Amino acid sequence: MSGVPELLLLRLLARREMYGYELVKAIRLVTSEAISLGEGVVYPALHGLERNGALRAKRKTVNGRARVYYSLTAKGKRRLERLQQDWNRIQAGVNASLDAPSHA
Amino acid sequence: MSGVPELLLLRLLARREMYGYELVKAIRLVTSEAISLGEGVVYPALHGLERNGALRAKRKTVNGRARVYYSLTAKGKRRLERLQQDWNRIQAGVNASLDAPSHA
DNA sequence: TGGACATACCTCGTGCTTCAAGGTATAGTC
DNA sequence: GACTATACCTTGAAGCACGAGGTATGTCCA
Numbered sequence A, B: 001m002s003g004v005p006e007l008l009l010l011r012l013l014a015r016r017e018m019y020g021y022e023l024v025k026a027i028r029l030v031t032s033e034a035i036s037l038g039e040g041v042v043y044p045a046l047h048g049l050e051r052n053g054a055l056r057a058k059r060k061t062v063n064g065r066a067r068v069y070y071s072l073t074a075k076g077k078r079r080l081e082r083l084q085q086d087w088n089r090i091q092a093g094v095n096a097s098l099d100a101p102s103h104a
Numbered sequence C: 001t002g003g004a005c006a007t008a009c010c011t012c013g014t015g016c017t018t019c020a021a022g023g024t025a026t027a028g029t030c
Numbered sequence D: 001g002a003c004t005a006t007a008c009c010t011t012g013a014a015g016c017a018c019g020a021g022g023t024a025t026g027t028c029c030a
Helices: A004-015 A020-030 A039-051 A074-099 B004-015 B020-030 B039-051 B074-099
Strands: A055-062 A065-072 B055-062 B065-072
Touching: A004 A020, A004 A039, A004 A065, A004 A074, A004 B074, A020 A039, A020 A065, A020 B074, A039 A055, A039 A065, A065 A074, A074 B004, A074 B020, A074 B074, B004 B020, B004 B039, B004 B065, B004 B074, B020 B039, B020 B065, B039 B055, B039 B065, B065 B074
Parallel strands: none
Antiparallel strands: A055 A065, B055 B065
């Protein structure tokens, strides 16, 4: 039903490559604290997306810190588009319910 | 994260009392097929909401058919308001992420 | 020197939600 | 007598999300 975490990750990574820890903070920031995904959600999600070919991982060391940068593959782009459609569909459905008249 | 099914059920029941089978069809109808909750989702959800005092159940027989009508309690109304706020928060967060600029 | 804090990665166990599939029974229709 | 619609329900499996924990390095300050 949800898949929101995956959608957010893919969307951010569609713009530029980022690493896990950065994504955790970026999501809090972009959503003005409305959504806060813990590391326990983000890391497993990234591994899963890499495993099924939606993401590509690249290891880099910056300031003596090991980072794992992720970027979207073609498959990941397709997946993002589909999740985005799903989200729009659900959003429309829920909002219709919230606004709906007392019903016929 | 989600709680969408619960939100939809409470929202519909806030307008008028309804029974399970009716709710299943109403959700499909109101959301133009965008969201379709099976009976395996709806019945357990209703039972759970009744158990914790958000709903009141009333048995009626109509046309020889046994129906269980549900209506909101005061507690259910409060729960609905909270879920609705959560939903708005999440919706805003996700949409902000979708629109967000490439980031600073 | 050592303590605290931020950075950066990770896993594990638990529990909740959701789903599809199946099961019962009555009423109406052909 | 068979099929469809109404109406209720449970169960088992799968997927998701979360908090709590664990490791290690760099920085800053006292």
